[in-house]
Amino acid sequence: MKMNFVTIDFETAKYSRESACSVGLVKYQDGKTVDTFYSLIRPPVLYIRPDFTEIHGLTVDDVKDAPSFADLWESAVKPFIGGLPLAAHNAPFDMGVLWAVLEWYELEIPELSYFCTCSLARHTWPGFESYALTALAEHFGIVYNAHNALDDAQTCGKLALMAAEKFGSGSIAELLNTARVEMSVLQ
Secondary structure, rough: EEOEEEEEEEEOOOOOOOOEEEEEEEEEOOOOOEEEEEEOOOOOOOOOOOHHHHHHHOOOOHOOOOOOOHHHHHHHHHHOOOOOOOOOOHHHHHHHHHHHHHHOOOOOOOOEEEHHHHHHHHHHHHOOOHHHHHHHHHHOOOOOOOOOOOHHHHHHHHHHHHHHHHHHHOHHHHHHHOOOOOEEEOO
């Protein structure tokens, strides 16, 4: 099974996409978790909306001494991803955050392939009332800490692997083709 990909999830401090305050990544090779990465991130403006804290539990005190995304990108995040495709649940949000933080810090925006596990779930299991990560996890009995970037990334990966199993897909390309989900490119 050539299910090789990296799941990614961000939590943000406010509505602006460059305000990432945590990131979680999980690497899958041959359909198995082989590595994880999690870090708090000091957002460019040191402020977290109280309603966002209610969602993900992170406060200014949690992130004030954390590295900036610029510090994490070259040393940890970019090497972790390597050349693998990314997957995110509601990928337009997470890829938008990645684009925004790279742009904010004037870092080169690489051509990264990615797909959306929310879209994948809609095509794999039609007719569900909700395709939110929490609703899908509850439906499939996946217990996790919602809105923790690493736990969200792990749950996203479990859904991708469950979809591959349902379709009997041996690779990401085969899975996306069977489910009629497009691979997009961040550029």
